[in-house]
Amino acid sequence: MLPETARIATDSGAVLTGDLAVPDRARGVVAFAHGSGSSRHSPRNRAVAGVLREAGLGTLLFDLLTEDEERTDRVTAEHRFDVPLLGRRLVAAVDWLVGHPSAAGLPVGLFGASTGAAAALVAAAERPGEVRAVVSRGGRPDLAGDALDRVGAPVLLIVGGEDREVLRLNERAAARLSAPCTVHVVPGATHLFEEPGALDQVAAAARDWFARMSRREASW
Structure with a gap:
């Protein structure tokens, strides 16, 4: 399985760069939305992606973000918390x-970390026919705002047991979701796992959640 470079055009004209890897006879495909100040080279997301x-x-x-936006964000932090922007990018x-030949017809899942989790929920709300499952790692689903009320895909919220404030925010967001939702607490883990x-527990939980999205009759 050789990865290929993705060039994703956005509604603003920006072109985003990514790495797509699809195994033979894939059961689905998962797009990763990284957290604030991170990138597609995030070692944690890459570790989870390998397990998937x-x-x-x-x-x-x-x-x-584009390279220019990344440079600006490193100074001002103005983009990393712009959830509407990040959500549109994930859409x-x-x-x-x-529409891509390697992934066309496969169920789509979204994996979000930190603010990327809010972007994943926004995208799930905007593309209910395409997004079949969402997983958040140490995420901020509360930042998805009113999109929480429109998410139809099953959601798994993974939080460290010692990440107490984020756990509280996740529990509050879970209470707002009408979609099937599970809060998975990793005992003893802090925000970055x-x-x-x-992180092995995060990867295993995400793998099991996304594996179910290829079965339409799955009970969540």
Whole structure:
């Protein structure tokens, strides 16, 4: 399985760069939305993506910001919390996947970390016919605002047990979701899941959640 470079055009004219890898006989494909100040080279997201590919799922890791926007954001932090912008970028990625030969016809999942989780929920609300599952890692689903009320895809919210404030925000967001939702707490883990074995638990939970989206009759 050789990865290919993705070039994703957005409604603003910006072109985003990504890495798409789809195994033979893939059961689905997952687009990753990284957190604030991160990129498609995030070691945590790449570790999770590797586990998903081993399970027969394609992955798309891409930059939510252009290089110029990244340079500006490093100074001003003005883009990393712009959830409407990030959500539109993720919608563009979903549309790109749906029309791409390697991924066409595959169920689409979204994996978001930190503010990327809010973007994933916004995109799921905007593309209810395409997005079949959402997973958040240490995310801020509360930042999705009114989009929470419109999400139809099943949502898994993974939070570290020691990440207490984020856990509280996730529980409040879960209460607003009408879609099937599970809050998965990783005991002893902090926000970045740096503790031994913590990220392995995140990857396993995400893999199992996304594996279900290829079965329309799955019980969530």
